[in-house]
Amino acid sequence: MEQPLKQNAKEKTSGFGRLLVVIYAVFTLSAGARSLYQVIRKFDEAPLSITLSAISALIYLVATIALAKKGEGAWKVSLVAVGIEMAGVILVGIFSYIQPQHFELASVWSHFGSGYGYIPLVLPMVGLWWLFKTKPGRVTA
Amino acid sequence: MIAGLDLWFWACLVLSTLSFAICVFQFLRGAAPDDFSQGSVLVLEAFLVVYLVGSIIMQTLTDGPSGDWLEYYGYLITAMIIPAGTFIWSLTERSRWSTLVLGLTGPVLIIMVHRMNMLWYYY
Numbered sequence: 468m469e470q471p472l473k474q475n476a477k478e479k480t481s482g483f484g485r486l487l488v489v490i491y492a493v494f495t496l497s498a499g500a501r502s503l504y505q506v507i508r509k510f511d512e513a514p515l516s517i518t519l520s521a522i523s524a525l526i527y528l529v530a531t532i533a534l535a536k537k538g539e540g541a542w543k544v545s546l547v548a549v550g551i552e553m554a555g556v557i558l559v560g561i562f563s564y565i566q567p568q569h570f571e572l573a574s575v576w577s578h579f580g581s582g583y584g585y586i587p588l589v590l591p592m593v594g595l596w597w598l599f600k601t602k603p604g605r606v607t608a
Numbered sequence: 609m610i611a612g613l614d615l616w617f618w619a620c621l622v623l624s625t626l627s628f629a630i631c632v633f634q635f636l637r638g639a640a641p642d643d644f645s646q647g648s649v650l651v652l653e654a655f656l657v658v659y660l661v662g663s664i665i666m667q668t669l670t671d672g673p674s675g676d677w678l679e680y681y682g683y684l685i686t687a688m689i690i691p692a693g694t695f696i697w698s699l700t701e702r703s704r705w706s707t708l709v710l711g712l713t714g715p716v717l718i719i720m721v722h723r724m725n726m727l728w729y730y731y
Contacts, residue, residue, distance in 0.1 A: 482705050489697065489709045493690065493716060500686040504679055584719075 479542060479601035484534065487597055490590065491531040497583075498524035498575045513570070519559060520574040526552050530594070539603045546598050553591035556580060560588070613725050616659055620721040623648075623655055624714030631711030634704075641698035645710045649698075652713055653691040659721075660684055675731030680724055687720040 478484070502520035510517055530548035533541045560579035563570040570577050580587030610618060627648035634645045663684060666672075673680040694713045698706045 482703070485701060485703070485705045486708055486712075489694065489712065492693070493712070496686060496689060496693075500682055504682050508676060508678060 478537065479534065479545070479598070484597060484601065487594060488531060488535045490586075491527055491534060491594075494575070494587070494590065495524060495527040495531050498527050501575070516570050516574050516577070519555075519576065523552075523555060523559075523575045526555065534594070542598065542601070542603050545594075549591050549594040549598060553595060556587050556591060612729075613722070614729070616662065617721050617725045620655060620659075621718055623652055624718045626714075627652055628711050628714035631707055631714075635707040635711060638704050639707055640702045640704060641706050641710055645707050646695060646698055649691045649695050649710050649713050652717060653688065653695070656684070656688045656691065656717075660688070673728040673731075675727035680727045683720055683724050683727070687717055687724075690716055690720075 498520065502517060502524045505513075505517045505520055526548055530545060530552060533544035533548055556576045556579060559570075559574065559576035563577035575583060575587050579585060609615075630648045631645045634642065639645070663681070667677070691713045694710050698710050701709075
């Protein structure tokens with residue numbers, strides 16, 4: 468059997484980073500499928516929630532691709548995407564509590580992702596931690 | 609029906625938990641994807657194929673899901689992509705992390721099949 472390529476342990480796309488990419492891919496898939504369904508069936512009911520669902524799916528998609536790619540450019544794109552995700556889940560989480568009338572339909576981020584076991588809240592934190600750990604040019608002991 | 613959930617769900621729970629346990633065990637041993645971890649995920653995919661056929665049969669014999677049929681089958685199709693995806697991933701990346709990726713399949717499927725049960729019986 469072929470041995471796995473020995474990669475630089477600090478590379479963003481190696482080891483744990485691979486796992487992160489798959490988790491992001493699963494979220495892209497589920498958020499994407501959910502928002503596609505909502506757009507087809509329920510757009511008139513809750514345009515704001517559904518637009519947010521679609522945007523979150525898009526951000527997960529960008530993050531998945533950027534996390535999977537190597538290089539400094541991909542690292543920056545990842546940082547922006549995961550940063551927006553972090554801000555998004557916090558803002559949507561707060562507003563879904565204080566203005567529930569605007570969030571009739573649950574999206575991935577409403578109530579801090581409670582419908583998804585709060586993974587949407589934890590995921591960007593883990594993502595940011597991983598990105599800073601694998602920052603290009605960072606010297607690790 | 610046990611605790612308000614049908615046998616599809618319970619079968620999924622047993623198979624998924626087994627698959628998760630096998631994959632995590634193999635991951636902790638530091639094993640790359642092998643017949644055990646990959647096989648357990650193929651079993652999950654096979655289960656979903658049977659579930660799809662079963663759902664179509666149930667659809668013709670009964671009134672179908674009490675929730676939206678599009679949402680129900682949307683979940684089912686999405687669920688079918690997951691083991692297929694993690695299995696293909698495990699073929700391309702031969703590391704212990706890939707074994708853990710295979711292990712993710714089970715828990716995700718438990719959540720999705722639970723939701724499908726809700727859509728079929730309660731919405």
